[in-house]
Amino acid sequence: MxxxxxxxxxxxxxxxxxxxxxxxxxxxxxxxxxxxxxxxxxxxxxxxxxxxxxxxxxxxxxxxxxxxxxxxxxxxxxxxxxxxxxxxxxxxxxxxxxxxxxxxxxxxxxxxxxxxxxxxxxxxxxxxxxxxxxxxxxxxxxxxxxxxxxxxxxxxxxxxxxxxxxxxxxxxxxxxxxxxxxxxxxxxxxxxxxxxxxxxxxxxxxxxxxxxxxxxxxxxNDKELYFYSHYFSCKRNVLYKDKYSRVCFSSKIRGLMQRDLEKFATGYCNQIFEKKKSSGLIVYVKFYSDMRTLMGFLNHSLGFLKKIIRTISFGLARSKR
Incomplete structure (x- = not known):
């Protein structure tokens, strides 16, 4: 060879x-x-x-x-x-x-x-x-x-x-x-x-x-880049159709990629939130459009809710000082 x-x-x-x-x-x-x-x-x-x-x-x-x-x-x-x-x-x-x-x-x-x-x-x-x-x-x-x-x-x-x-x-x-x-x-x-x-x-x-x-x-080592890259890859690959592209995934694999893109989208939102809370909350709302499964929607909503509670808690703690 x-x-x-x-x-x-x-x-x-x-x-x-x-x-x-x-x-x-x-x-x-x-x-x-x-x-x-x-x-x-x-x-x-x-x-x-x-x-x-x-x-x-x-x-x-x-x-x-x-x-x-x-x-x-x-x-x-x-x-x-x-x-x-x-x-x-x-x-x-x-x-x-x-x-x-x-x-x-x-x-x-x-x-x-x-x-x-x-x-x-x-x-x-x-x-x-x-x-x-x-x-x-x-x-x-x-x-x-x-x-x-x-x-x-x-x-x-x-x-x-x-x-x-x-x-x-x-x-x-x-x-x-x-x-x-x-x-x-x-x-x-x-x-x-x-x-x-x-x-x-x-x-x-x-x-x-x-x-x-x-x-x-x-x-x-860049976690934000890691989550976004996996999200982007799965989102793009889910859209490939046999008639129009050089690659085509089975319905089972497209389902698994949809699950992954939802998981990595939420992970990406978490990374943005940790850098800047207001930007993170905005990104959380934006990425709801990618949640196509019940599990993805629930996990994303749970993460979003936790971030809202954290933001409110920090705000109350600062106001009491």
Missing amino acids: NISAVIPCYNGDRFLQEAVESINTQTYLPREIIIVNDGSNDESERVIEQLKASSQVPITSVNQVNHGVSAARNVGIATASSDWIAFLDVDDLWLPTMLESKVKFAEAQGLTSGLICCNYYVDAIDDANKKHNDSRYAQSIHDRVMQSEEFQSILLKENFIGTATTMMFSRKDALLVGGFDSFLKHSEEFDFILRFACNSKVAVLSKPLALKRHHGDNLS
Whole structure:
């Protein structure tokens, strides 16, 4: 199998050398490394040029104005010359058998296309830090090939994939669904996988093959962005119709996405309220239009009521001072 490794990079100069080294030490080497420098204003461009001279695997770099990680991923897919794409976020690492394990699984299952993800470590390579340790959903689908609806229904219950660093997929299938949504600056891999699985088989390996590292600059730390991105993804995907779009979800999956968009809409309102109470209450009212199920309406109303009570309580407490 020929594989292109793609690294989106924004101000990742302190991570680039380790990331590229983790690719060069693979027991199954990719054909190429593509680094998309997404408008970095640190020393990333200089470091990339140095790595081109030292890397065992040929490196192609693309410099662009900052458009966000989704756009950078799409540029990487478009630039790649291989049939398969494997992502590595610049601040993460692949373990040495990442590609070999996936290639062997694909060959054993006769997969010539599709998506293969894997378990991974969070912050430290230790059994206690395996992402899927406490996920009964992930463990229920380990090491087997799934069709669209089964995988999508489980992913909507819990996003155990967690990071694009775990993903290897066929380029043609990614192009078929239009790649990543460039509007999204968070949870873009969740949205991409949901759409990708409409037309392709998916597998999740139980073996942890990557290390995801958290630090102060992670976008995943932005809870407001997290809730809104999931809400937006589900709302947009619910509207897809088979006759007019490249992807189409079953009625069961659309129902699960409607449930999720309601949950994440309420979560987003909570985040806005914690920043500014008046704005939060206004957003709560606005998002009532998205509540299409009884459970979603009740949960949203309960959250709204609690926020009104808190606002009144704070006002009374201030007036007594």
